[in-house]
Amino acid sequence: MDCRAKWVAGGETSDPIVISSRVRLARNLKGIPFPGAMSSKEGSEVLSRVATLLEQKAPHGYEVFYMAKMPQVERLALVEEHLISYDLANKTEGAVAISRDGATSVMLNEEDHLRIQALLPGLSLEEAWQTADSCDDFLEAELDFAFHEDYGYLTACPTNVGTGMRASVMLHLPALVESRQIGRLLAAIGQFGLMARGLYGEGTEAKGSIFQISNQVTCGIAEDEIVRNLKAVVEQIKAQEQAHLQKMVALQRAKIEDRVYRALGLLTNARVLDSSEAMVLLSELRLGVSAGLLSLPVGVLSELLVLMQPGVLQTVNKVNLDALERDIKRGEIVRRRLLEVLGREKQ
Amino acid sequence: MDCRAKWVAGGETSDPIVISSRVRLARNLKGIPFPGAMSSKEGSEVLSRVATLLEQKAPHGYEVFYMAKMPQVERLALVEEHLISYDLANKTEGAVAISRDGATSVMLNEEDHLRIQALLPGLSLEEAWQTADSCDDFLEAELDFAFHEDYGYLTACPTNVGTGMRASVMLHLPALVESRQIGRLLAAIGQFGLMARGLYGEGTEAKGSIFQISNQVTCGIAEDEIVRNLKAVVEQIKAQEQAHLQKMVALQRAKIEDRVYRALGLLTNARVLDSSEAMVLLSELRLGVSAGLLSLPVGVLSELLVLMQPGVLQTVNKVNLDALERDIKRGEIVRRRLLEVLGREKQ
Numbered sequence: 015m016d017c018r019a020k021w022v023a024g025g026e027t028s029d030p031i032v033i034s035s036r037v038r039l040a041r042n043l044k045g046i047p048f049p050g051a052m053s054s055k056e057g058s059e060v061l062s063r064v065a066t067l068l069e070q071k072a073p074h075g076y077e078v079f080y081m082a083k084m085p086q087v088e089r090l091a092l093v094e095e096h097l098i099s100y101d102l103a104n105k106t107e108g109a110v111a112i113s114r115d116g117a118t119s120v121m122l123n124e125e126d127h128l129r130i131q132a133l134l135p136g137l138s139l140e141e142a143w144q145t146a147d148s149c150d151d152f153l154e155a156e157l158d159f160a161f162h163e164d165y166g167y168l169t170a171c172p173t174n175v176g177t178g179m180r181a182s183v184m185l186h187l188p189a190l191v192e193s194r195q196i197g198r199l200l201a202a203i204g205q206f207g208l209m210a211r212g213l214y215g216e217g218t219e220a221k222g223s224i225f226q227i228s229n230q231v232t233c234g235i236a237e238d239e240i241v242r243n244l245k246a247v248v249e250q251i252k253a254q255e256q257a258h259l260q261k262m263v264a265l266q267r268a269k270i271e272d273r274v275y276r277a278l279g280l281l282t283n284a285r286v287l288d289s290s291e292a293m294v295l296l297s298e299l300r301l302g303v304s305a306g307l308l309s310l311p312v313g314v315l316s317e318l319l320v321l322m323q324p325g326v327l328q329t330v331n332k333v334n335l336d337a338l339e340r341d342i343k344r345g346e347i348v349r350r351r352l353l354e355v356l357g358r359e360k361q
Numbered sequence: 362m363d364c365r366a367k368w369v370a371g372g373e374t375s376d377p378i379v380i381s382s383r384v385r386l387a388r389n390l391k392g393i394p395f396p397g398a399m400s401s402k403e404g405s406e407v408l409s410r411v412a413t414l415l416e417q418k419a420p421h422g423y424e425v426f427y428m429a430k431m432p433q434v435e436r437l438a439l440v441e442e443h444l445i446s447y448d449l450a451n452k453t454e455g456a457v458a459i460s461r462d463g464a465t466s467v468m469l470n471e472e473d474h475l476r477i478q479a480l481l482p483g484l485s486l487e488e489a490w491q492t493a494d495s496c497d498d499f500l501e502a503e504l505d506f507a508f509h510e511d512y513g514y515l516t517a518c519p520t521n522v523g524t525g526m527r528a529s530v531m532l533h534l535p536a537l538v539e540s541r542q543i544g545r546l547l548a549a550i551g552q553f554g555l556m557a558r559g560l561y562g563e564g565t566e567a568k569g570s571i572f573q574i575s576n577q578v579t580c581g582i583a584e585d586e587i588v589r590n591l592k593a594v595v596e597q598i599k600a601q602e603q604a605h606l607q608k609m610v611a612l613q614r615a616k617i618e619d620r621v622y623r624a625l626g627l628l629t630n631a632r633v634l635d636s637s638e639a640m641v642l643l644s645e646l647r648l649g650v651s652a653g654l655l656s657l658p659v660g661v662l663s664e665l666l667v668l669m670q671p672g673v674l675q676t677v678n679k680v681n682l683d684a685l686e687r688d689i690k691r692g693e694i695v696r697r698r699l700l701e702v703l704g705r706e707k708q
Contacts (some may be wrong), residue, residue: 268632268685268689269633271632272631272632272633272692275630275631275632276626276627276630276631276632278626278630279623279626279628279629279630279631280623280626280627281626282626283622283623283625283626284619284622284623284626285615285616285618285619285622285623286615286616286619338615345619
């Protein structure tokens with residue numbers, strides 16, 4: 015199995031601040047209890063009905079992966095690509111259908127029967143919304159979704175009732191972190207019905223200055239309004255990040271350049287590289303691109319962010335490695351890819 | 362003024378462990394008190410007699426530099442090149458005559474009237490001894506040296522009486538430092554009449570795992586015996602360093618490679634580089650060459666060891682820089698030189 019998520023592999027974004035945009039829709043089948051309460055037989059029924067539909071009739075074509083049939087390391091890889099959640103990876107009845115272009119994934123039997131996700135590189139919320147919406151339209155024409163006239167789509171968790179929609183963006187905000195503006199800013203977005211989390215969802219740390227920002231409210235607001243609202247706030251945050259970054263560079267250009275190029279030096283030379291350090295160093299490169307100090311396609315930085323994760327690293331390279339072997343392999347992958355895009359020979 | 366010391370610029374050594382070899386002879390003029398007790402007029406007399414001789418009659422040709430006429434930064438540069446001592450740099454009556462090939466320097470009015478030094482790259486004690494000896498022969502034919510039939514050459518400090526000779530080598534011993542064998546070893550060399558010091562002489566730290574080892578005894582032993590004795594011990598130490606290094610690499614090759622290449626990555630990318638860090642990183646590269654993990658002419662590492670020092674850096678580049686500017690310039694010099702020898706384009 016190779017890396018398949020479009021935001022990773024197919025991403026031709028030039029935006030160093032907005033890494034990716036996601037829209038997710040929660041849906042459930044009428045007449046079957048939510049996954050938390052359903053029997054194993056009901057779980058299988060959900061799988062067979064939806065998976066078959068997506069594999070055989072959906073436009074674009076989907077491939078279905080059953081959690082029960084996948085080695086742990088491959089499930090981990092899907093989590094790292096943001097195609098499935100940690101929760102789904104551990105569910106026996108869980109599965110995911112992934113579109114051939116890697117833009118859409120439909121999780122089956124996670125918290126809800128269906129979670130339709132569209133995930134694209136850069137700031138592309140409208141496109142992600144259209145992508146998820148067209149998958150939803152196709153499925154709704156074939157399936158009977160649990161829907162209430164007053165409340166909208168019914169979901170396992172009340173916070174998702176209504177549109178069942180969560181839109182989110184993954185942002186790289188190093189200048190706001192360093193200027194200590196990030197706390198104030200993330201507190202303020204609550205007023206717009208938004209919330210912030212780390213790279214791998216709720217409760218995870220914002221390593222490498224990466225944050226996910228998403229809508230909290232799913233009910234009493236139209237889908238396109240959710241998208242418009244989030245996009246407007248993200249553009250504000252982006253402008254603030256740029257302003258703070260320009261200020262940092264204006265005040266201490268040599269030191270910032272030094273940080274960026276040291277990171278490049280380490281990433282193109284280290285022989286043993288753990289994922290925490292790689293995360294921090296890739297963040298420095300992204301800052302360098304953002305500040306105009308370094309010329310590098312930012313898509314490669316997103317790609318490496320995922321390729322260097324332990325699950326993807328072992329899955330893509332078809333190997334089982336212990337911690338030190340992974341750190342060696344990670345160093346090799348990062349080094350080769352960066353030297354390749356920098357047009358230098360292999361070291 | 363450019364870098365002139367032969368061990369730095371002309372060094373075509375391939376020995377990563379023995380950086381340089383030095384032989385120094387202390388001599389005084391008969392009938393004039395030692396520098397510590399002489400009048401300013403007597404000091405001038407020493408200068409005029411010896412300087413004129415070396416400039417006008419000596420084989421190879423010498424250029425004389427008077428401390429009183431040199432800016433502080435240029436005197437510092439000569440100290441950093443190991444052509445003069447810290448003490449001489451601050452003496453009003455002090456001067457140094459340097460041979461055109463940069464192999465011989467004669468300090469005037471340091472602790473003794475004359476200190477003839479020959480300094481060569483690699484383990485080349487016999488050659489250094491011959492070089493110093495032939496300069497001594499030339500001078501002795503023209504001057505009357507203070508000499509006692511029983512004691513030999515008379516010197517200001519009793520520890521130099523006799524041959525007036527000190528032979529020393531500069532060694533890079535990272536594996537012995539890391540395996541904590543260095544303390545035991547340096548204690549043991551005392552038994553052979555030898556002593557150890559840091560890179561810039563007595564009382565200085567052994568930064569970057571560089572040590573100077575020299576003879577303590579100058580009396581009651583012939584010059585060639587001093588050289589033979591020191592050389593034999595150095596060859597022993599060198600063998601031990603190699604053995605420990607091979608053991609380190611055998612036990613944890615990936616980690617050692619990682620250290621070496623990270624150092625290379627930082628040195629070829631840093632935009633701000635202070636001298637302590639540069640020293641440590643250059644030591645890592647030298648270790649890499651020594652262990653066969655990195656292919657690089659070691660002469661370049663000796664060259665950079667000196668070119669990056671604050672005095673040489675400003676003198677060679679004809680600039681006066683504050684601390685941050687020096688660190689930026691140092692980064693540039695080290696980066697360009699390394700990329701040049703690695704055959705890569707400028708970054």
